[in-house]
Amino acid sequence: MVKVGVIGTGGMGSRHVRNLHRYTPAEVVAVMDLDRTRAEAAVNFIPGCAVYTDVGALIEDPQVEAVVIASPDSFHASTALRCIAAGKPTLCEKPLATTLEDARKVLDAEVAYGRRLLMLAFMREYDPAHRALKDAAERGDLGELLMMRGTHTGYADPHPRTTADVIVNSAIHDIHSARWLLQQEVEQVYVRRVVSDSARPETCRLLVTQLTFRNGSLGVLEMNTESGFGYQVDVELTGSLGAARTARASAPMMRLAGREFQTIDDDWLIRFDPAYILEVQAWVQSLMEGRPSGPSTWDGYAAMVVADACIKSSEAGVPQAVPELLRPSIYA
Template sequence: MGQSLGVAVLGAGHMGADHIRRLDRVVGGARVVAVADPDAERAKEAVAGREGVAVRTEAEAALDAPGVEAVLIASPGEAHEEALLAAFARNLPVLCEKPMVPDPAGALRIVEAEARLGRRLAQIGFMRRYDSEYTRLKALLDGGRLGRPLMLHCVHRNVSSPPGFTSAMLVNSSVSHEIDAARWLLGQEPVAVTVHRPRPSAGAPAGLLDPQFVLFETDGGALVDVEVFVNCGFGYQVRCEAVCEAGSARIGEERAMAVTAAGGLREEVPQDYLVRFADAYDREVRAWVDAVRHGRVTGANAWDGYAASAVAEAGVRALESGVRTPVDLAPRPALYGGTGA
């Protein structure tokens, strides 16, 4: 495989800095050669101690730095469309953090642009597809031993929501992971969304509809329900139970060192998604680097990124209207023959 892969990282915030560290220390076969961030200081800090890394304030400038062979986009969602198109224009393979493009119209433009290229360049950062529990569940469902999946019961809980989090973001940011996971696990597209809103928790900021209970119906007749509760107060939990014709399978049960002391048995619950999914991020980036070095693109594709946006957008309308809301997807280009599985 020879030389390591030269990567430009766009965005040097929390996620970008974490990916830089990952490319440098955790994943073999890659090296960061360029970083772009509007905040030049932040970019410099993220690559402190590394030599020969081009630091730029413009994404395109970073893509044009010497040695760039691939791009990792970790900038804010609004910057993704332009960055993806710039990578496409340079024929650079790209790993783009979710959401691919927040609004469905922009997401569809990416799909169409890549379809015009006639080959896949983009992988979208739905890292749950690389989590060991999700991959085992996927293999179990695909193996067919449990028969057809009928329902997915999902739980997505955060300790607390960041400042500025809105009721719509429970659906289009938090639940977007479940949207992709459900599409991938089932190999089916959502066709309608209903959102139930229990009386909000006293632990949620005033005005935030938290928790919500979101139901997706799919074109295969399956039902996906998601409890999303972003101010649960006690931990980060992501669970999924697939109920099938011949059995059910559960993942995401908190499992840790069990301590029995005064009062009972106790297991820790992770407080943060970076703890729960640390290995999944590592595997995702490693798989991407490996694939790119072998001239391939794998993982979630641009269509998956578009579908997640379109379904989430229907979800937000369902939240606002209180009624069952159909999902309208554009026709799928031939390049994305399957359902993203």
């Protein structure tokens, strides 16, 4: 039985608590949040679970064998560094960090530790619709992969977001998907965007990123933060023999009062609910077997290298080269 501590018990962290408790053999033995009431509420169905408001207290709790980091993005890197220093396997929410410099520090710390401790929560790898696409590509059904198209929509955003936040917090999923599905590193990015507040040029409502991969294949990623219709993620792969698109969610096709329609989920916790469950199941299985699996710190870092180039391209308004990366041997 693996004993897990969860850091950050908001929407995502409390979902991980639920999924670990209900769907895996792991035991949630501790949670931590700056807001004690939230932490207590997240584990009100787990008697005896320790509740902390200090991150070090959870990581150093000798009962805690493995950690989930689900605090806000800006705390991931510093918390991951503490988990690596304590030698505790960790499921770290995306992004690995909010700056490339901090992402590099986590990568260097894990390489110095000598083996993989972190799994990055790029949960699309566990989404059945994405998995089916990946399997078709790996079987060679599509021939040589030529292009990936991704569309990612949010329902609405209460406040205008900066372009950097849209890239590092949201489009990072699409960047990882592109690398994972095409099994290629990105050579160049070109970002165009529509601002959400014309008085604040740093804001972003809609982002289109063109990618060129090192083998010459292409990608187009569209991220619309305020679609007005719902949360949706679609991916299409074009190959030399054909194309494949992710199947849509399983909502029934309704026929009512002269209309035919399918409901669109309004947030990721609904759309990716099965993926979040499969993700923690895979993580716990890998802990029990003592072998790392899933997206790695390397994937988190490589996505941040691309994200950093995207931010630079959006600022300069021109294509931006992505530096070539040397993958450390622990991620072979």
